[in-house]
Amino acid sequence: MIIKKMADIKPAEITDPQIYRERRRFIRTASGLLLAGAASATLRPRLAEAGYGGQAIEGVRPGPFAIKEKRTAYKDITSYNNFYEFGTDKRSPALMAGRLKTDRWKVTVEGAVSRSADYYLEDILKGQVLEERIYRMRCVEGWSMVIPWIGFPLRDLIKRLEPHSRAKYIEFQTLFDPAQMPGQQRNVLDWPYVEGLRMDEAMHPLTILAVGLYGEILPNQNGAPLRLVVPWKYGFKGIKSIVKIRFLEEQPQSSWMRSAPNEYGFFANVNPRVSHPRWSQRRERRIGEFRKRKTLMFNGYAEQVAHLYQGMDLKKNF
Amino acid sequence: MFKWMVFLACLQPLTMLAWQGWREELGANPIETITHDTGMWGLRLLLLTLAVTPIRKITGWSGIVSIRRMLGLFAFFYMSLHLATYLWLDQFFLWEEIGFDLQERPFIAIGFITFLLLVPLALTSPTAVMRWLGGRRWQRIHNLIYVAATTGVVHYWWLVKADTRDPQLYALLLVLLLGIRLRYSRWFGRQFERPSPPSRFRT
Numbered sequence: 001m002i003i004k005k006m007a008d009i010k011p012a013e014i015t016d017p018q019i020y021r022e023r024r025r026f027i028r029t030a031s032g033l034l035l036a037g038a039a040s041a042t043l044r045p046r047l048a049e050a051g052y053g054g055q056a057i058e059g060v061r062p063g064p065f066a067i068k069e070k071r072t073a074y075k076d077i078t079s080y081n082n083f084y085e086f087g088t089d090k091r092s093p094a095l096m097a098g099r100l101k102t103d104r105w106k107v108t109v110e111g112a113v114s115r116s117a118d119y120y121l122e123d124i125l126k127g128q129v130l131e132e133r134i135y136r137m138r139c140v141e142g143w144s145m146v147i148p149w150i151g152f153p154l155r156d157l158i159k160r161l162e163p164h165s166r167a168k169y170i171e172f173q174t175l176f177d178p179a180q181m182p183g184q185q186r187n188v189l190d191w192p193y194v195e196g197l198r199m200d201e202a203m204h205p206l207t208i209l210a211v212g213l214y215g216e217i218l219p220n221q222n223g224a225p226l227r228l229v230v231p232w233k234y235g236f237k238g239i240k241s242i243v244k245i246r247f248l249e250e251q252p253q254s255s256w257m258r259s260a261p262n263e264y265g266f267f268a269n270v271n272p273r274v275s276h277p278r279w280s281q282r283r284e285r286r287i288g289e290f291r292k293r294k295t296l297m298f299n300g301y302a303e304q305v306a307h308l309y310q311g312m313d314l315k316k317n318f
Numbered sequence: 319m320f321k322w323m324v325f326l327a328c329l330q331p332l333t334m335l336a337w338q339g340w341r342e343e344l345g346a347n348p349i350e351t352i353t354h355d356t357g358m359w360g361l362r363l364l365l366l367t368l369a370v371t372p373i374r375k376i377t378g379w380s381g382i383v384s385i386r387r388m389l390g391l392f393a394f395f396y397m398s399l400h401l402a403t404y405l406w407l408d409q410f411f412l413w414e415e416i417g418f419d420l421q422e423r424p425f426i427a428i429g430f431i432t433f434l435l436l437v438p439l440a441l442t443s444p445t446a447v448m449r450w451l452g453g454r455r456w457q458r459i460h461n462l463i464y465v466a467a468t469t470g471v472v473h474y475w476w477l478v479k480a481d482t483r484d485p486q487l488y489a490l491l492l493v494l495l496l497g498i499r500l501r502y503s504r505w506f507g508r509q510f511e512r513p514s515p516p517s518r519f520r521t
Contacts, residue, residue, distance in 0.1 A: 073346075080346030088481035091345070141479075143347060188481045259480055275422055278477065280415065287346050291410060 055217040060150050063131030065206055065231075065304070071134065072145035074214050076287050081221045082139065083240055084188055085174065085181035092183070097220035099180050100241065105225050111171075111247035114162035121225055125211065128152045132215075133208055135231035137238075138270045138299045142279045145287050149229055150212030155203045163199075167247035171196040172228060172239045189255045195228065195239035196252035196266065200308055206231055206301060209242075232301040234268045265318040269309070270299035274318050324385045328392040331359045332399075349407045356400040357429075361470050361488060363393035364436075368467055368495045375502055387443055390463070394440045401433050425476035428469050435466040467492055 083093035105121040130150055138144045158170070176192035178184040184191045201207060210229045211218055218224040223240025230237050236256055246252075256264035263277050272282045272295040283292040298305050309317075335355055338344050344351040370386040373379065404426075409415050419426045438459050442448060448456050471492050475485035 076346035084480070088479075090347075143350075186481075186483075275418075278423060278425070278479070280418060280422070282415070282418075285347065285349070290349075292408075 056215055057130065057150055057212045057217060060130045060132050060212075060215065063133045065301075066132070066134040067136060067146065067300070069136070069146050070288075071148055071214075072287050077145055077147055077213065078219045078221060080287065082141075082235065083183075083221055083223070085183045085191075085193065085241070086221065087183045088188060093221035094219075096182060097224075099182070100175075100220045100224065101180060102220065102225040102241075105243075107226065107242060108244045109161055109246075110244070112164040112167035112249060113247040114164065115160070124157060124226075125152075128156065130211065131208075133210075133229070135206075135229060136299050136301075137229075137231065137235055138284060138295065140234040140236055140264075140268070140276060140279065140281075142281070142284050143287055144284045144295075144299075148214055149208065149210040150215065150218075151208040151210035151229060153205055154207045154209050154228070155205065157209065158202060161245075161247075163247045166249050168199055169196055169248045169251050170199060170202045171244075171246040171248055171252035172242050173244035173246075174239055175241045175243045190258050191255075192243075193239060193255045194252060195237055195254050196248075197228075197230065197237075198251075198308075201230065201305075204305060204308070206304055232270055232298040232305045234270060236264070237268050267309075267314075267317050269305075269314065269318075270295065271297060271314055271318070273297075274315055320381070321385055321388065324388060328363065328388065331355060331396070349403065353400065353403045353408060356396050356403060357474075360393050360395075360397035360400050361474060363389055363396060364463070364467050364470055365488070365491055365495060367393055368463065368492075372495060372498045372502075391440060391443060394436050397433055397436065401430075425473055428476065429473040432466050432469040432473055435462050435469065439463060439466075464496060467495075 079094045080090045081093040082090065083097070086093040086096040107119050107121065107124060108117075109119060110116045130152055132148055132150055134146065134148045136144060137147050163170075172195050174193035175181065176184060197207070208229045210223070210227050211225060213219075213222060218227065220241075223238070226242045227240040228238050228242065237254075251266055254264070254266065256268075257266060270281070275281050281295055284295045285292050296302070335344075335352060339348065339352075367386060367389040370382055370389065374382050405411060405416065409419075420430060421427075439462060442451060442456060442459055451459070471485065471488050474488060475482060478485055
């Protein structure tokens with residue numbers, strides 16, 4: 001178990017008495033999060049249909065980078081999902097994900113890292129401030145959403161795990177269990193789902209691991225209990241239901257790169273100037289809107305992330 | 319009576335879409351749902367049109383030929399809706415974008431070709447036009463359905479991201495429908511593969 005105090009809270013935020021109160025509550029919540037999640041796992045799909053997922057997360061503080069755009073409806077975020085582990089159409093995940101058991105969730109950390117071990121999610125969340133991050137989500141298929149995630153910066157976890165200096169990349173793997181994830185009974189993709197980031201991308205303050213959305217525990221179809229969110233990249237980079245984190249010296253091969261290397265690259269940055277063989281990336285349909293809108297470079301996060309790719313040919317490194 | 323039942327059945331997918339649209343049950347991305355549904359029914363009805371002659375040959379039920387033209391026209395109708403949805407609701411008639419799509423995305427180009435191939439078939443479907451053209455020329459035009467059905471299935475196959483199970487099923491059906499024509503013509507020495515114009519239409 002690793003407990004390390006995070007020291008990157010800005011003075012302006014500390015002075016807010018509201019946050020004081022919330023921070024006291026979150027410690028209690030974070031540890032109770034997973035047990036509660038397990039209890040509501042069976043109920044959740046039905047509740048998700050009726051309205052919200054049910055299990056609120058308390059003591060979440062507002063995070064940075066919040067965008068002002070209208071949030072996508074909870075119903076749409078939780079019923080229109082690409083999660084091939086539960087079926088390849090958009091409706092299947094919401095219908096099938098109730099089979100996933102998220103209690104006593106373990107994450108294996110290995111590779112070029114000092115603290116390689118198996119961690120219970122409770123231990124990963126212990127002492128971790130949870131924030132609401134309202135991000136744009138742009139799918140490679142040409143649609144987008146605005147999602148109020150709840151999570152914490154991936155960099156916080158990486159620092160605690162103490163990677164070796166030769167670790168240049170980080171790889172994530174989704175659970176492989178065809179009994180819980182019936183979509184894995186067919187080889188649509190090379191299971192388990194694998195995604196990866198360059199270390200500087202993983203350490204970027206925008207990159208988070210999410211455990212909730214709309215103030216509540218992540219519904220299974222959205223990648224419970226732990227998923228990656230990298231808002232300037234296409235949605236498929238946001239790997240769901242993570243069970244393994246590896247620190248690597250070489251660039252890992254993601255599942256989609258293996259499936260169609262000419263269509264999906266390692267970086268997968270949102271880029272209206274580099275079109276995909278299937279979809280023009282110049283414009284997108286925001287779910288809930290009628291007309292398409294222009295897609296922004298790096299999904300509107302160019303100011304924060306453009307420097308990561310300076311001097312790189314983004315047409316080649318798509 | 320039979321024709322009327324088929325007519326109503328062919329309208330059913332459109333009625334369902336309208337009903338779901340009215341009740342706001344088209345999902346999070348209604349335009350995508352409409353595009354997919356109209357495209358799927360266009361392809362299904364096209365394959366059904368191709369199934370008419372084999373069914374007649376196998377069962378000897380010649381009455382089924384009376385619905386062939388209607389099935390073909392409904393296939394064209396749903397494909398027109400499919401194309402209109404793309405041009406209007408998806409692209410809002412931004413011709414520049416549509417031009418890029420045609421150049422850059424083979425599945426859109428071949429979908430467009432499929433539609434163009436079917437236009438002459440729809441135009442020459444009235445009995446008067448058929449008479450004016452004469453059977454032989456009419457047949458030659460309507461042989462385009464074999465090409466259009468093939469490009470239609472390819473269009474479907476190419477647009478699917480990873481899970482090609484459904485396009486595979488449609489491809490198998492197409493191969494079956496085309497293959498059965500070859501076999502019949504070989505076994506019976508008949509010109510099975512041509513859609514012969516019916517001499518008379520019953521209502």
